[in-house]
Structures are given as structure tokens and as C-alpha cells.
Amino acid sequence: MNSVSSPAPTEISDQWIRKFLAHLATDRGASAYTQKNYKQGVEEFYRWHSNELKAIPAWEKLQRDDFRAYLRFLGRNNLSRAAIQLRFSALRTFYKFLIRNGVAEASPIKNLSLPKPERRLPKFLTIQQMGDLLKAPEKLLQWQKENKVGRPVSRAAALRDIAVLETIYSCGLRISELCGLRAEDIEWGEQIVRVRGKGKKERLVPIGGPALAAIQTYWEAIGQTPARSSPVFISETKRRAPLHPVQLSRRLKQYLAIAGLDPKLTPHKLRHSYATHLLDAGADLRSVQELLGHAHLTTTQVYTHVTTERLKKAYDAAHPRA
Numbered sequence: 001m002n003s004v005s006s007p008a009p010t011e012i013s014d015q016w017i018r019k020f021l022a023h024l025a026t027d028r029g030a031s032a033y034t035q036k037n038y039k040q041g042v043e044e045f046y047r048w049h050s051n052e053l054k055a056i057p058a059w060e061k062l063q064r065d066d067f068r069a070y071l072r073f074l075g076r077n078n079l080s081r082a083a084i085q086l087r088f089s090a091l092r093t094f095y096k097f098l099i100r101n102g103v104a105e106a107s108p109i110k111n112l113s114l115p116k117p118e119r120r121l122p123k124f125l126t127i128q129q130m131g132d133l134l135k136a137p138e139k140l141l142q143w144q145k146e147n148k149v150g151r152p153v154s155r156a157a158a159l160r161d162i163a164v165l166e167t168i169y170s171c172g173l174r175i176s177e178l179c180g181l182r183a184e185d186i187e188w189g190e191q192i193v194r195v196r197g198k199g200k201k202e203r204l205v206p207i208g209g210p211a212l213a214a215i216q217t218y219w220e221a222i223g224q225t226p227a228r229s230s231p232v233f234i235s236e237t238k239r240r241a242p243l244h245p246v247q248l249s250r251r252l253k254q255y256l257a258i259a260g261l262d263p264k265l266t267p268h269k270l271r272h273s274y275a276t277h278l279l280d281a282g283a284d285l286r287s288v289q290e291l292l293g294h295a296h297l298t299t300t301q302v303y304t305h306v307t308t309e310r311l312k313k314a315y316d317a318a319h320p321r322a
Helices: 016-027 030-053 065-075 080-101 127-147 155-171 173-179 209-221 244-256 268-280 285-292 297-320
Strands: 190-196 202-206
Touching: 016 030, 016 080, 016 190, 030 065, 030 080, 030 244, 065 080, 127 155, 127 244, 127 268, 155 173, 155 202, 155 244, 155 268, 173 244, 202 285, 268 285, 268 297, 285 297
Parallel strands: none
Antiparallel strands: 190 202
């Protein structure tokens, strides 16, 4: 979330913001990214109200016009539509929390007209590119062995990264979901993984043989099968701690470069690749929605636009009467 131009941030002591952030972290089990974005979104409004109206916001008394004024302020700061949507998503969730706690009777943001976000098709890797990426950790090991330069990567770490990439692609996991996997979540005989998604919602997702084999090889390399409550993928820096999303993102950039792909691609693009390849192969939209853990079908439907656009290009290139 990009910040708007405003005075240097000061510590905010609003008790309901503090309780809301604690609620996100504990009761809702929101990801670190959601907590960070929602904190920034609510606190930015608080500071804007304090600076513009010279008073701290009384949440139960605010009206729709207050938020219309804030919307105009954001527009004048040339924020993207997506950035504005994200800020109001934070405020909308905050008001739901206030209503449940008896602070406000209704949300002044409800039915507020916001600029529609630009439609952006998700980026993804082709099946060939995905295959090249899965081979990248082994390539890095081989290159280091032959050239003896650069910061060495242990074989155990490389095998872990292979297992990580295989699991993300096999199961379509969010990064927070992957880092939160415990050994007891894998049903080896059934080839099923129990995944804890957004809002602590659990779902069961199939996992392929190559991913399971990669996990087993990784565990053999570290010389142990983790205890049931232990993380599947262990951090390099903290013993027995789960792999951290920042570590994963850093390593992925390296592997993308080795595979000749864009290093700016995020781990989430592997999830996009999973969904797109499933739909390309004929999976129905409802099933993909359940596999991804999307609450709403409209979130999943963006992938149908990806496959449709590619079919159109293939048609235009190949059909004599296109």
C-alpha cells in the first residue's frame, strides 16, 4: 500500500484501532500482509481526519460525507484505483468490527461509490517455464560445484526449495499457507494436504506424487522426519522455525533468474500458474474456486479471462478466416 503525502506519522493511541489490529492477528488469523495494509489504511484515515478537521475521529458519529471527503483527498493525491479500494477495504472491515462490538450502529461506508479497479489479468508461467523453474535449485547447486563462486547454498536448502516450489505448484497455495504447513497436515496415503487459509478457514487440497517425493527427499537430507506439530519447511536462519515468506521470495528471485524468467515475478504468480493450468486442462470453475480457497466465485473468474485471451490469440494466429 503506497502512502499518501501527509505529515510524518505519529503514534496513534485510539483504543478501537488497537483492538481491531489485535482482532486481525488473533481471532481472524489474518496474514502479515493483511495486518500491515489494514493498519496503514485505518491509521491513514485517522491522521487525515485529525489534520484536516483538527479532531480525532469519533467513529460512531462519522457520516458518509466524511468518507466522501476522504475519497476526494485520496483522488487529489493521484492514488491508483486499487490503492483507494484497499484503503476502503480496511475501513469497511474496521466498521464491521465496530458494529459487532456495539460501538457503531451502521457503517457510513456502506454503498459508498468507489472508483472501480482497473482489470488486470494475472501473470502466470507456462507449463514449460514452470518446469524450468522447478529445475533451477538443482542447477544452482551444480553451477556452484563447478565454479566454486558465490555464497554457497547447502544441498538440504536446495532440496527444501525444490519441495517448496513443487508444493506451491501442486497445491496452488498462498505463501502464508505454505509457510504455515505442519507435518500433521499431510495425509500421505490419501495424497491430501490440510490447508489453513484466510480467516483460519481450512480446506483439503490434493497434492501430487512429485511434490510428496520432493518433501520426503528434503526430510531425508536434513536427517529427520519432523514431529507432527513441526513445520514442513524449516527456516535457514532459525532452527525449527518455519520458513519465512521473505526468505522464500528472496530465493525465488534467484531461481527465476537461473531459469531465464523475470525475477520480478512474485511467489503468488505460481498460484496463478496453478489455477490457469487447471482451467486450461478442463477443470471446472467451481472446483478451482474450492481448491484456491476463494470465498467468492468472481475472484476465481479472472482466470477464465486469461485462458480466453490466449484462446483468442491462438485462433487469430491459426484460423484462415480469423
